[in-house]
Amino acid sequence: MSQPPAPLIDLQNVTYAPEGKAVLSGITLRADERRIGVVGRNGSGKTTLARIMAGLIAPDSGKVRIDGTDVAKDRKAALRRVGILFQNPDHQIIFPTVEEEIAFGLTQMGQPAEEAAEGVARVLARFEKEHWARAAIHQLSQGQRQLVCLMSVLAMAPTLIILDEPFAGLDIPTTRQLERVLAGLDVTLVLITHAPEAVQGYDRVLWIDEGKILRDGAAQPVLAAFTQRMAQIGDGDDLSHLAG
Ligand SMILES: Nc1ncnc2c1ncn2[C@@H]1O[C@H](COP(=O)(O)OP(=O)(O)OP(=O)(O)O)[C@@H](O)[C@H]1O
Incomplete structure (x- = not known):
């Protein structure tokens, strides 16, 4: 019998337990959907799952x-497969100018400087931001810095992009613009969010709770159950339910 083709995202029984504390346990996920949402309470393990999927940390088992x-082992190949966008662009940005920042990932992938410069120019042109090339990143707004991070990821043309609460701290117009950019991307997206409405049109939603997948399925039922449970906890008096 021939094996079914491996899905794009293939996690089998993943456990991550730094210092003996299980942050993720028994995570099995096979996914090929183009738009996957991840919801869950503070501290449930969403960011850790994102970092595992991006290969930034290796699972313990x-x-x-x-x-x-194997994105944790083969870092160079991983850069072509997965891009990750963090909530705070300042945790991602390391260079003083936009062009240096975008070029970095491309040179990390092994592109010579000239080819990387072409890639930088292409992605800036795609967003009509050619005039940002020499701009000092620290002078851009948070939304603009977030866009620089997204352009850096897109320049590497990964198959999968993981977004960890990319809208936190952005105003409504900037959020809408970024949402529109994301909606138009021809890549697989995993979006981690505290805002159920951000993923309601998605193909699949995972609800992470205490390091495990509590619910996994179509957006509507998973989000309905999640929202109801969050409201229940929020309305309760028991402060022991507070995250942390
Ligand atoms: N390397 C580590 N060592 C010890 N504890 C860790 C480590 N990494 C994560 N944790 C813990 O694991 C839990 C899950 O963290 P994580 O950041 O993945 O949660 P989250 O769901 O993204 O939370 P939030 O919604 O608040 O961003 C937290 O309690 C965190 O302190």
Whole structure:
């Protein structure tokens, strides 16, 4: 019998337990959907799951494959497979100018400087931001810095982009603009969010709770159950339910 083709996201029984404390346990996820939402309470393990999927941390046990690649082991190949966008662009940005920042990932992938410069120019042109090339990043607004991070990720043309609460701290127009940009992208997106409405049109939603997948399925039922449970906890008097 021939094996079914491996899905783009293939996590098998993933456990991550730094200092013996289980942050993620028994995570098995096979996913090929183009738009995947991840919801869950503070401290439930969402960011850790994102970092595992991006190969930034290795699981303590289990298997992580993205597009067939062990992303924690093969970092160079991982850059072509997965891009990650953090909530705070300042945790991502390391260079003083926009062009240097975008070029960095491309040179990390092994592109010579000239080719990387072409890639930078292409992505800036795509967003009509050619005039940002020499701009000092610290003079851009948070939303603009978030866009620089997104352009840096897109320049590397990964198959999968993971977004960890990318709208936190952004005003409504900037959020809408970024949402529109994301909606138009021809890549697989995993969006981690505290805002159920941000993923209501998604193909699949995971609800992470205490390091495990509590619910996994179509957006509507998972989000309905999640929202109801969050309201229940929020309305209760028991402060022991507060995250942390
Ligand atoms: N390396 C580590 N060592 C110890 N504890 C860790 C480590 N990494 C994560 N944790 C803990 O694991 C839990 C989950 O953290 P994580 O950031 O993944 O949650 P989250 O769901 O993204 O939370 P939030 O919604 O608040 O961003 C937290 O209690 C965190 O302190």
